[in-house]
Amino acid sequence: NAGVTQTPKFQVLKTGQSMTLQCAQDMNHEYMSWYRQDPGMGLRLIHYSVGAGITDQGEVPNGYNVSRSTTEDFPLRLLSAAPSQTSVYFCASSRGYVGSYNEQFFGPGTRLTVL
Amino acid sequence: GIQVEQSPPDLILQEGANSTLRCNFSDSVNNLQWFHQNPWGQLINLFYIPSGTKQNGRLSATTVATERYSLLYISSSQTTDSGVYFCAVDATGTASKLTFGTGTRLQVTL
Numbered sequence: 001n002a003g004v005t006q007t008p009k010f011q012v013l014k015t016g017q018s019m020t021l022q023c024a025q026d027m028n029h030e031y032m033s034w035y036r037q038d039p040g041m042g043l044r045l046i047h048y049s050v051g052a053g054i055t056d057q058g059e060v061p062n063g064y065n066v067s068r069s070t071t072e073d074f075p076l077r078l079l080s081a082a083p084s085q086t087s088v089y090f091c092a093s094s095r096g097y098v099g100s101y102n103e104q105f106f107g108p109g110t111r112l113t114v115l
Numbered sequence: 116g117i118q119v120e121q122s123p124p125d126l127i128l129q130e131g132a133n134s135t136l137r138c139n140f141s142d143s144v145n146n147l148q149w150f151h152q153n154p155w156g157q158l159i160n161l162f163y164i165p166s167g168t169k170q171n172g173r174l175s176a177t178t179v180a181t182e183r184y185s186l187l188y189i190s191s192s193q194t195t196d197s198g199v200y201f202c203a204v205d206a207t208g209t210a211s212k213l214t215f216g217t218g219t220r221l222q223v224t225l
């Protein structure tokens with residue numbers, strides 16, 4: 001298994017540009033999440049999904065859209081990038097939320113800079 | 116929402132020393148995980164430990180759920196242990212949503 005994969009690894013955008021961060025997992029996990037990590041801080045939840053077709057907002061959802069058309073993929077869209085969205089983005093997945101199914105596994109991250 | 120506090124914020128050790136990292140949380144949890152973020156930014160799962168004690172080589176962790184804290188023990192530290200250690204919890208019981216602490220930055224020197 002490749003686990004959780006993310007593309008691209010690095011990206012530089014200009015203010016106002018749009019882009020999609022890709023996330024895929026091959027573990028047949030139902031739950032997927034997006035987090036952002038700002039310098040010197042822990043990760044904060046942006047959006048999450050409990051299954052195909054179901055998404056919800058996390059702690060810091062403004063400026064981001066998500067969709068979940070398949071179990072495997074969970075893309076994160078920035079419609080109009082702002083410098084405040086400069087961050088490292090992590091995607092995570094888990095089998096579920098009951099017992100040890102709740103354990104989350106993280107991708108390698110995407111480092112995004114918005115100029 | 117739930118609050119997660121980690122201590123100490125920074126720690127410098129000589130190789131071979133032992134250390135204890137602490138994570139306090141403000142509510143009952145159904146998930147607690149410890150991660151190591153290496154200098155390249157990768158998040159590595161160390162323990163899934165909402166309660167009890169686990170050991171993996173030189174690392175062990177204990178969570179006392181009734182008293183709302185968890186401890187991560189690192190024994191015989193090595194330079195490869197350097198990085199940031201995060202505690203993260205989920206208190207929702209309805210979805211897998213982690214709340215992270217601000218981490219303990221560990222530097223192991225020769």
